[in-house]
Amino acid sequence: MEAVFLTFILMLSIFVGFELINKVPATLHTPLMSGANAISGITVVGAISLAGTGQHDLANWLGAAAVALATINVVGGYLVTDRMLAMFKKKGG
Amino acid sequence: MQLITQLAYVVSAALFIFGLKLLGSAATARKGNMLSSVGMLLAIVAALLDQGIVEFQWILLGFVVGGAIGAAAARLVQMTSMPEMVALFNGFGGMASLLVGAAALSTATGTFTLVTIVLSILIGGLTFTGSLIAWGKLSETIGSGAVMFRGQQVVNSLVVLGILASAVMFCLQPENPTWLYLVIGLSLLFGIMAVIPIGGADMPVVISLLNSYSGLAACAAGFAVNNNILIVAGSLVGASGIILTQIMCKAMNRSLSNVLFSGFGSVSTEET
Incomplete structure (x- = not known):
C-alpha cells in the first residue's frame, strides 16, 4: 500500500516539475541546471x-x-550556482 | 520524532519547489538558490534526527570529506569551466544513487523494491560515466569530437539487451551477486556509449539531460529506501531537467532526438 502512496507523490511532483x-531566459539555463543538479x-x-x-557491514x-x-554534489552544486548568479548581478549593474 | 522528520521533509520539499520557481527569473534567481539550499540543510538535519541512526562518525566523515572537496572545487574552478564542473558534480550525485541502491539491497524485500534498486543502480551508473565523459569532452581532457565506429549500433543494442536481461535476472535471483555486478558494469558502460557519439558543442544539452537522470536516480533510490523527500526532490529535478533540456535544444534550433541520436542510432530506453 505504501508503494501506491509513494507513486502518487511521484506523479504529483513530476507535474509540479x-x-x-x-519561459526561462537563455542566460539562466546554466544556473538553473546547476541549481537543479x-x-x-x-x-x-x-x-x-x-x-x-551502526552495523559495520558492506551496506x-x-x-x-x-x-x-552526494555531499560533493550538494555543497559544490549550490556554491557553483551562487557564483554564477553573483556574476550576473555584477554585470546587470 | 518520526513525525517531526516527515514534517521537516514537507517543508524542505516546499522550499525546493519555491527555490526552483525563483531560479527561473533573473531578479530572484540568487534568492531561489539560497532557499533551495536552506531546504537541503533542513532535510539533512531532519534525516540526522531520525531514530534509526545510532552512529554518527561515518556520516560526519562523509560530510567533511565531501564538503571540503565540493567547496574547494566550486571555489577554485574558472568561470569559463563551470559547465564541466556541473557535469562532474552531477556524476558524483549519480554515483551516490548507485551506492545507495546497492546498499539498500541488504534489507530489500519484495520485487517492487528490487526493481527500484535496479533502476537506481542503472540510472545512477549511466549518469556517472556519462557525466564523466561529458566533463572530459568539455574540458578537452579527452577529444571533444564525436566518436563513432563501425558496428556501434550493434554494440549499443547488445549493451541495452544485456542490461535488460541482467536486470530481470537480478530481480529473479537477488541473492546471486553476479547479476548485480553485471547490472552495475553494463550501466557504467552504457553511460560511456551513450555520450561518446555526441560532439562537444552539444555537451550542455547532454549535461542537462544527465542532470535530469540523476534526479530520476535519486527518485528510484528513494523508492528503494522508502524515503519521501528523495522521491519528491528527485522527480522534481527529473521533470524540470527534461523540460529545461528541451528548452535548451529549442534555443539551439535543434530537437532533442537530433542531439542525442545524431550518431547513436535509435537505441533509447530512458525516455517517457
Missing part, C-alpha cells in the same frame, strides 16, 4: 540513513561513501 520550468544531491538523505546504522560502508559523494 513540469509546471515550474517555463544541487537538489538532485538529495540522495545524501538516503545515504545518511544507511551510513548510520554501511557503501552508505558512508554515498554520503561523501
Whole structure:
C-alpha cells in the first residue's frame, strides 16, 4: 500500500516539475541546471540513513561513501550556482 | 520524532519547489538558490534526527570529506569551466544513487523494491560515466569530437539487451551477486556509449539531460529506501531537467532526438 502512496507523490511532483520550468531566459539555463543538479544531491538523505546504522557491514560502508559523494554534489552544486548568479548581478549593474 | 522528520521533509520539499520557481527569473534567481539550499540543510538535519541512526562518525566523515572537496572545487574552478564542473558534480550525485541502491539491497524485500534498486543502480551508473565523459569532452581532457565506429549500433543494442536481461535476472535471483555486478558494469558502460557519439558543442544539452537522470536516480533510490523527500526532490529535478533540456535544444534550433541520436542510432530506453 505504501508503494501506491509513494507513486502518487511521484506523479504529483513530476507535474509540479513540469509546471515550474517555463519561459526561462537563455542566460539562466546554466544556473538553473546547476541549481537543479544541487537538489538532485538529495540522495545524501538516503545515504545518511544507511551510513548510520551502526552495523559495520558492506551496506554501511557503501552508505558512508554515498554520503561523501552526494555531499560533493550538494555543497559544490549550490556554491557553483551562487557564483554564477553573483556574476550576473555584477554585470546587470 | 518520526513525525517531526516527515514534517521537516514537507517543508524542505516546499522550499525546493519555491527555490526552483525563483531560479527561473533573473531578479530572484540568487534568492531561489539560497532557499533551495536552506531546504537541503533542513532535510539533512531532519534525516540526522531520525531514530534509526545510532552512529554518527561515518556520516560526519562523509560530510567533511565531501564538503571540503565540493567547496574547494566550486571555489577554485574558472568561470569559463563551470559547465564541466556541473557535469562532474552531477556524476558524483549519480554515483551516490548507485551506492545507495546497492546498499539498500541488504534489507530489500519484495520485487517492487528490487526493481527500484535496479533502476537506481542503472540510472545512477549511466549518469556517472556519462557525466564523466561529458566533463572530459568539455574540458578537452579527452577529444571533444564525436566518436563513432563501425558496428556501434550493434554494440549499443547488445549493451541495452544485456542490461535488460541482467536486470530481470537480478530481480529473479537477488541473492546471486553476479547479476548485480553485471547490472552495475553494463550501466557504467552504457553511460560511456551513450555520450561518446555526441560532439562537444552539444555537451550542455547532454549535461542537462544527465542532470535530469540523476534526479530520476535519486527518485528510484528513494523508492528503494522508502524515503519521501528523495522521491519528491528527485522527480522534481527529473521533470524540470527534461523540460529545461528541451528548452535548451529549442534555443539551439535543434530537437532533442537530433542531439542525442545524431550518431547513436535509435537505441533509447530512458525516455517517457
